[in-house]
Amino acid sequence: MQGFDRQAAVRFENVEKSFGDVKVLRNFDLEVQPGEFVVLLGASGSGKTTALRILSGLEKPSGGQVYIDEENVTDVLPKYRDISMVFQSYALYPHKTVADNISFPLKVRGMVKSDMDAATLSAAKQVQIEDLLARYPRELSGGQRQRVALARAIIRQPSVFLMDEPLSNLDAKLRGHMRAQLKHMQKSMGITTIYVTHDQIEAMTLAHRVAILEKGVLQQLATPAEIYNNPANLFVAQFIGSPPMNVVHGSLNEGQFITNGVAIQTSVTGQAEKAIMGVRPEDCSIAASAEGTLSGEIFTNELIGDHALVTVDWGDDQISVKAPKDFAGEQGDTVGIIIHRDSLFVFDESNGQRMR
Amino acid sequence: MSKTSYRFQKSQRTLMQQMFEAPAIGKMSPMAKILAYTLLGVWSFFVLFPIYWVVITSFKDMTTVNQGPFYIPFIDFQPTLEAWRSQFNEDPFCTVSAIGRQLWLLVYNSAVFVVSPVVALNPMEPQICKIYLAFTNSFVISIFSTGLCVLVGSMAAYALARIKYAPRFGNIMVFVLLLIIVIFATTYVGAPWWASSSVGLALFFFLLRALRGYFKMSLKNGDILFWIISQRILPPIVVVIPIYVMFQAVGMLDTHFALILLYAVANMPIVVWLMYDFFTNLPIELEESAQLDGATRLRIFWEIVLPLTRPGLAATTLLTLVLCWNEYLFAVFLATVKVQTMPIMVAAKNTGEKGILWWEMCAIIVVMIIPVIIMAILLTRFISKGVLMGAVKG
Numbered sequence: 204m205q206g207f208d209r210q211a212a213v214r215f216e217n218v219e220k221s222f223g224d225v226k227v228l229r230n231f232d233l234e235v236q237p238g239e240f241v242v243l244l245g246a247s248g249s250g251k252t253t254a255l256r257i258l259s260g261l262e263k264p265s266g267g268q269v270y271i272d273e274e275n276v277t278d279v280l281p282k283y284r285d286i287s288m289v290f291q292s293y294a295l296y297p298h299k300t301v302a303d304n305i306s307f308p309l310k311v312r313g314m315v316k317s318d319m320d321a322a323t324l325s326a327a328k329q330v331q332i333e334d335l336l337a338r339y340p341r342e343l344s345g346g347q348r349q350r351v352a353l354a355r356a357i358i359r360q361p362s363v364f365l366m367d368e369p370l371s372n373l374d375a376k377l378r379g380h381m382r383a384q385l386k387h388m389q390k391s392m393g394i395t396t397i398y399v400t401h402d403q404i405e406a407m408t409l410a411h412r413v414a415i416l417e418k419g420v421l422q423q424l425a426t427p428a429e430i431y432n433n434p435a436n437l438f439v440a441q442f443i444g445s446p447p448m449n450v451v452h453g454s455l456n457e458g459q460f461i462t463n464g465v466a467i468q469t470s471v472t473g474q475a476e477k478a479i480m481g482v483r484p485e486d487c488s489i490a491a492s493a494e495g496t497l498s499g500e501i502f503t504n505e506l507i508g509d510h511a512l513v514t515v516d517w518g519d520d521q522i523s524v525k526a527p528k529d530f531a532g533e534q535g536d537t538v539g540i541i542i543h544r545d546s547l548f549v550f551d552e553s554n555g556q557r558m559r
Numbered sequence: 560m561s562k563t564s565y566r567f568q569k570s571q572r573t574l575m576q577q578m579f580e581a582p583a584i585g586k587m588s589p590m591a592k593i594l595a596y597t598l599l600g601v602w603s604f605f606v607l608f609p610i611y612w613v614v615i616t617s618f619k620d621m622t623t624v625n626q627g628p629f630y631i632p633f634i635d636f637q638p639t640l641e642a643w644r645s646q647f648n649e650d651p652f653c654t655v656s657a658i659g660r661q662l663w664l665l666v667y668n669s670a671v672f673v674v675s676p677v678v679a680l681n682p683m684e685p686q687i688c689k690i691y692l693a694f695t696n697s698f699v700i701s702i703f704s705t706g707l708c709v710l711v712g713s714m715a716a717y718a719l720a721r722i723k724y725a726p727r728f729g730n731i732m733v734f735v736l737l738l739i740i741v742i743f744a745t746t747y748v749g750a751p752w753w754a755s756s757s758v759g760l761a762l763f764f765f766l767l768r769a770l771r772g773y774f775k776m777s778l779k780n781g782d783i784l785f786w787i788i789s790q791r792i793l794p795p796i797v798v799v800i801p802i803y804v805m806f807q808a809v810g811m812l813d814t815h816f817a818l819i820l821l822y823a824v825a826n827m828p829i830v831v832w833l834m835y836d837f838f839t840n841l842p843i844e845l846e847e848s849a850q851l852d853g854a855t856r857l858r859i860f861w862e863i864v865l866p867l868t869r870p871g872l873a874a875t876t877l878l879t880l881v882l883c884w885n886e887y888l889f890a891v892f893l894a895t896v897k898v899q900t901m902p903i904m905v906a907a908k909n910t911g912e913k914g915i916l917w918w919e920m921c922a923i924i925v926v927m928i929i930p931v932i933i934m935a936i937l938l939t940r941f942i943s944k945g946v947l948m949g950a951v952k953g
Binding site: 312 | 845850851866
């Protein structure tokens with residue numbers, strides 16, 4: 204596989220989009236480096252697909268500019284943007300064979316038949332569907348259709364590659380397989396890719412950088428590790444991680460988080476009347492009731508497989524802890540929970556921002 | 560299926576369900592089968608009997624028609640070829656060479672029409688086997704007007720389905736007003752038509768710029784669609800005299816082109832309306848994907864959209880074809896001698912002095928039905944489901 208010679212940078216500048224009175228994208232800024240794999244992650248309605256469609260040119264922004272390689276493409280028609288896109292529904296042409304589907308982008312550019320056939324075969328080989336070329340989309344399985352859509356997108360070597368939830372119509376096993384394949388393909392071809400998903404695992408595994416959107420606002424843009432270790436705000440902290448981060452309401456006073464009659468020492472400086480403490484289940488551990496940072500009664504103990512998820516009542520709140528799989532605590536037992544000071548996040552309840 | 564399955568438990572299904580909702584294909588009870596096939600048989604009889612009647616009547620003569628209803632040939636009455644002979648054999652122009660010449664004219668005219676519709680078409684000669692003349696006239700007119708109508712109509716429908724239009728109502732009014740002034744100037748003041756219309760057009764574009772943003776109310780696609788459909792609400796008889804005068808003024812009476820144009824316009828609303836529905840039901844991702852792949856609008860329309868609406872296109876074509884083939888009112892006004900069509904032939908058998916010549920009329924009708932049946936058989940192959948299978952999702 205040869206690398207792509209054209210790797211484009213992409214820049215969103217203050218992009219806004221509203222449908223009627225509904226603002227789906229506000230003040231959206233994003234810079235993608237050449238060859239980078241950026242995932243737009245968000246729940247449905249967060250504006251991630253809209254951002255992608257604005258970059259593709261299928262949607263016009265209400266305000267702001269979009270650049271591809273320093274060229275302002277805000278008012279450029281989709282076909283002149285040198286972008287290819289994989290749709291969630293694959294959007295294969297049902298009346299064309301797989302070969303004709305894959306070669307369509309070259310055909311509309313008036314390429315000679317022999318060159319086109321060679322390119323089709325090589326694109327098909329990259330996604331391992333070279334023996335399906337004579338079939339029609341209706342004769343293919345979901346995973347095969349997905350590959351055809353991929354081949355059609357890579358055949359003309361675009362400068363930017365867009366994917367709109369390409370794996371969400373596949374079953375879980377195939378999804379994992381295709382995910383690995385996508386990552387491998389992107390890495391070996393080095394093509395600038397923007398990928399939209401609502402699945403945090405896809406985002407964490409695929410991306411060089413993840414952009415998390417909520418209600419049309421970019422919450423954080425960082426590497427997956429950074430997003431996990433250093434969430435910028437409460438939304439990001441709760442969105443990333445499975446099982447989700449524990450949140451406990453309380454107040455912050457001189458670096459001590461006070462809640463349910465316990466003061467927990469944090470590494471945060473500052474004051475807040477109302478604050479939220481967040482800690483990931485995997486950063487807590489179970490101890491004897493006297494040794495823990497706090498103690499409470501076990502609400503329930505679920506064995507997941509490689510670990511047990513123990514939920515403990517603590518005042519008005521509950522805290523989930525990832526415990527070893529042989530943990531044998533019963534419902535109603537009193538246990539202690541150790542929370543490490545460094546793995547503790549504090550957020551200002553008024554605006555959700557991280558306090559450091 | 561297990562015994563507890565609701566759908567197959569007869570006792571749990573109402574009488575109406577038992578009668579009209581078969582649990583599965585081929586699972587009807589014998590009684591239900593008999594009932595269903597009897598009803599279908601009765602219905603088929605209602606549909607097919609008139610055709611049977613037309614066919615046997617074409618083999619009757621004056622006495623067997625007038626002496627009472629006879630239905631079974633060779634038993635009720637002795638069939639005769641008299642009606643057919645009078646249409647073909649006894650017509651002095653129904654010879655092989657005459658028809659050959661006519662056939663050549665047909666091909667020539669078709670070629671000319673494709674190259675340029677305004678270049679003179681060789682008129683079909685009236686001194687020819689009447690039924691052959693009418694048949695070829697009908698054929699040429701129907702095919703070309705259907706082609707034109709479906710082509711333009713589906714493009715209009717696609718545009719309405721996919722592009723958002725918002726013409727200002729005021730601008731349209733300005734156009735209409737200027738049009739009236741131009742017509743008035745040409746007709747009553749005596750200005751040459753090219754001068755008045757170009758001045759009017761220039762004035763329109765000037766006003767369009769001058770009044771930009773002045774008018775607020777705009778029409779939406781739905782309004783335009785309704786306007787197009789509303790053209791079909793008016794009974795044709797109301798407009799046939801003005802249309803006659805119009806074609807007389809441009810000297811196009813009794814030409815193929817006049818009828819082709821007129822039928823295409825008259826059937827346009829139906830085509831637009833039907834095709835609009837098919838286009839809006841297409842998944843838009845296909846077109847978006849093609850757009851990103853670099854295809855132009857026209858290419859998307861030809862290569863992606865039209866093939867996918869093939870069932871709708873076939874149905875619409877068939878309907879338009881039949882409407883053109885059977886059209887009588889416009890033809891009787893505009894096609895007096897040379898381009899007489901089949902329906903006029905049929906009506907001509909209702910003579911003043913000899914009464915209705917049923918047997919000859921039926922012979923012509925049989926000739927008229929055959930191409931429609933062939934066309935229907937050809938086109939129903941395309942009217943099948945499942946064209947979109949595999950387009951989106953699984």
